[in-house]
Amino acid sequence: MLSHLKAYSVAVLMAGLIFTLSSCGDDDDTPAPPLDNIVTLAQNTNDLSSLEAALTKFPDLVSTLSGSGSFTVFAPTNAAFDALLTAIGQTSIDNVPESVLREVLEYHVVSGTAALSTSLNDGQTIATVQGENVTVGTTSGVTINGATVTSADINASNGVVHIINAVLVPATPASIVNTVVAPAYFNKDFSTLTAAVVAAGLLDDLIGDDNDWTVFAPTNAAFEAAGITTLPPNNELIPILQYHVLNTEVLEANLPETGSAVPTLNGNFYLSKNTDGVFINGTTEVVSTDIIEGNGVVHVLDNVLMPASQNVVDIAVAASQATEAEFGLLVAALTAVQNDMDAPNLITDLSNPDGAFTVFAPTDAAFQALFTLAQVQDLNGLVTAAGGIEVIATVLQYHVVSGRIFSTDIPNVLDGNMQATVTPLAGGSWTLNNNLTIADADDVLELGTTNASITGTDIFGTNGVIHTIDQVILP
Numbered sequence: 001m002l003s004h005l006k007a008y009s010v011a012v013l014m015a016g017l018i019f020t021l022s023s024c025g026d027d028d029d030t031p032a033p034p035l036d037n038i039v040t041l042a043q044n045t046n047d048l049s050s051l052e053a054a055l056t057k058f059p060d061l062v063s064t065l066s067g068s069g070s071f072t073v074f075a076p077t078n079a080a081f082d083a084l085l086t087a088i089g090q091t092s093i094d095n096v097p098e099s100v101l102r103e104v105l106e107y108h109v110v111s112g113t114a115a116l117s118t119s120l121n122d123g124q125t126i127a128t129v130q131g132e133n134v135t136v137g138t139t140s141g142v143t144i145n146g147a148t149v150t151s152a153d154i155n156a157s158n159g160v161v162h163i164i165n166a167v168l169v170p171a172t173p174a175s176i177v178n179t180v181v182a183p184a185y186f187n188k189d190f191s192t193l194t195a196a197v198v199a200a201g202l203l204d205d206l207i208g209d210d211n212d213w214t215v216f217a218p219t220n221a222a223f224e225a226a227g228i229t230t231l232p233p234n235n236e237l238i239p240i241l242q243y244h245v246l247n248t249e250v251l252e253a254n255l256p257e258t259g260s261a262v263p264t265l266n267g268n269f270y271l272s273k274n275t276d277g278v279f280i281n282g283t284t285e286v287v288s289t290d291i292i293e294g295n296g297v298v299h300v301l302d303n304v305l306m307p308a309s310q311n312v313v314d315i316a317v318a319a320s321q322a323t324e325a326e327f328g329l330l331v332a333a334l335t336a337v338q339n340d341m342d343a344p345n346l347i348t349d350l351s352n353p354d355g356a357f358t359v360f361a362p363t364d365a366a367f368q369a370l371f372t373l374a375q376v377q378d379l380n381g382l383v384t385a386a387g388g389i390e391v392i393a394t395v396l397q398y399h400v401v402s403g404r405i406f407s408t409d410i411p412n413v414l415d416g417n418m419q420a421t422v423t424p425l426a427g428g429s430w431t432l433n434n435n436l437t438i439a440d441a442d443d444v445l446e447l448g449t450t451n452a453s454i455t456g457t458d459i460f461g462t463n464g465v466i467h468t469i470d471q472v473i474l475p
Contacts (some may be wrong), residue, residue: 035157038073047163050081054093058102065109071159072110072126074134074144076167084167086185087177089291097188098173100173106130107170114160117142117152132170144168178294180215192223200238201229208296212243212249213296216286218304229323242266243307249296252278252289258412259404267307280305282406282458282465312359312461313351326468329367330396332379337393344393348398350390350463357464358405358437360454362472370472373447386445394444397426398475404465407457410436428475440473441456447474 039055039062042048055062063261065071076084081093090096107130115126122138137143142152147166154161176185181197184190206213206340217229223229231237242265255278261268261279272279278286280301288300310318313334320328338347350357362370374385383389401424405413410432413420418434431439436454456468 008360035155037066037158038071038161041154041161045075045163047077047079048075050078050093051075054101054105057098058105060159061102061105065158069157069158070112070114071156071402072113072115072312073159073161074108074147074149074168075163076108076147077150077163077165080147080164084169090186091181094161095187095189097186097191097194100186103130103170104167104173107132107134108460114155115150116160117162134168153264166204169408176203176207179358180213180296180298181206182293183291183298183300184217188215189219189221192220192228192298193217196231196237198243200234200241202238202241206245208280209295211247211295214246214248214250215296215298216244216280216301216305217298218244218301222301222303225302226306226420228304239266239307240304243269243305244301251292251297252286252299259411269305269307270404270406272406272412273409274411276408276411279406279408281460282408283460305323306460308460308462310461311351311353311464312357312464313347314462315459315466316361326363327361327363329379333367333396336379336383337396338390340389340393343389344397346393346396353463355463356367356403357373358401358403359464360399360401360452360469360473362452362469363455366452366469366471370447374445391444394475395427395472397467398424398428398430398440398473400425406465407436407454407467410434426475430473438469438471440475442474444475 024026027132036044039360041050042052042055053270055065085093087092088096093101107128110126111129120136120138120142122136122321124136125133127133127222137146138206142149142162144162144164144166147168149162150165151163154163163167173185176182181194181203184193184197197206206215218226232240244328245265246262247265255273256262256271258272258274259469260271262271262409270282278289280286284301284303284305286299287302291300292351309396316327316331316334318354319326320331337343338345350359358432367379371379371382375383376382376385383392386392386395387414410420413432414434420432422432422438423429428441430441433451436451436457438454440452450471452471452473454467455470459466459468
């Protein structure tokens with residue numbers, strides 16, 4: 001009986017041992033859950049949502065970092081991206097041009113190896129997909145270009161991820177941070193201006209710290225409004241860009257008063273301040289001001305500033321010879337006066353490069369209307385009806401005012417009745433109304449003309465400005 005119990009006990013023990021060994025064998029055969037790839041890992045990590053959002057703008061990068069291969073990725077946290085946006089003056093990653101964002105992202109990726117932190121050495125340089133190297137530090141934890149690795153060796157199916165507390169920025173973008181170029185370089189709304197600065201070879205000057213700059217920055221929409229859809233050659237582009245730059249820092253509060261000449265790197269522009277805002281050369285509004293950077297300040301424009309290349313006479317002559325000619329009769333009248341020995345040399349006077357004039361220029365239709373009122377056929381008939389060329393000279397001088405008056409200056413010269421008394425070169429005066437009409441005296445020819453209306457404004461010349469009017473104004 002005892003021998004049977006012993007045999008039974010041995011059998012039970014053997015069965016238990018077999019069961020135990022079998023159970024252990026089953027545990028060893030259970031496969032481990034698959035590792036996430038690098039993109040999936042970022043998607044599943046709350047603190048990497050900004051990195052994920054940036055990556056999704058580039059489907060090819062997502063595909064590469066989701067596929068086979070071996071990569072090392074230095075992954076900035078959300079706080080790191082927030083700090084970068086603050087440093088470059090942007091509020092959203094969506095503002096950053098994709099070309100810049102891609103360069104930054106590729107600077108965080110190493111291809112061909114999954115480098116664990118234990119394999120990194122102090123001072124080691126590692127080539128990134130972007131093309132530049134990052135530098136490892138190990139004297140106080142592990143750092144990459146000075147950014148601290150806060151969580152190392154996160155394994156992925158196609159490599160390893162190290163979480164870092166700052167965004168790594170390649171050399172060129174890094175050199176632009178906190179300079180007057182930064183507001184344009186890091187904002188896709190200014191990509192045309194950035195491309196223009198680079199193409200013109202002005203980047204190094206504007207990011208240097210040898211000077212404090214003021215940059216008036218047109219948006220992409222401003223370039224389109226100016227008809228600049230492709231960059232002109234540098235001999236044309238550089239003077240335009242220089243016309244947007246002052247070689248000193250001038251904040252909005254220190255911009256000079258209305259009518260002041262502001263010296264740029266390529267001549268003067270003229271400032272108007274009125275209740276609606278700040279304007280340049282009558283046609284361009286300063287829509288945002290005082291973006292302060294380390295080497296100057298940036299103001300944003302809604303138009304491109306174009307330096308003048310012709311004086312007021314040249315502008316009128318060119319318009320008279322255009323396909324859709326204008327000012328032909330005005331130029332003919334000026335020429336007739338210039339050619340008369342007894343009349344003033346108006347063309348010479350109005351071509352003076354040191355002068356400053358505002359010309360209210362009647363259209364050809366305005367002269368034709370005057371001919372009809374005077375019951376003459378042409379300019380010669382008007383000279384005869386007026387009693388001589390000297391009278392025509394006086395009429396022409398009645399259209400010229402000393403100094404530059406842009407349309408944006410007009411609100412500043414109106415009185416309480418919303419009118420301004422204007423004194424032309426001919427003497428006397430006429431009344432400018434706030435609705436851009438002109439009431440004249442008409443004592444010379446007594447033709448009873450109606451009020452003239454200003455129909456076109458702010459044709460900018462080297463020595464003045466032209467406004468188009470639809471009636472000849474008479475002394």
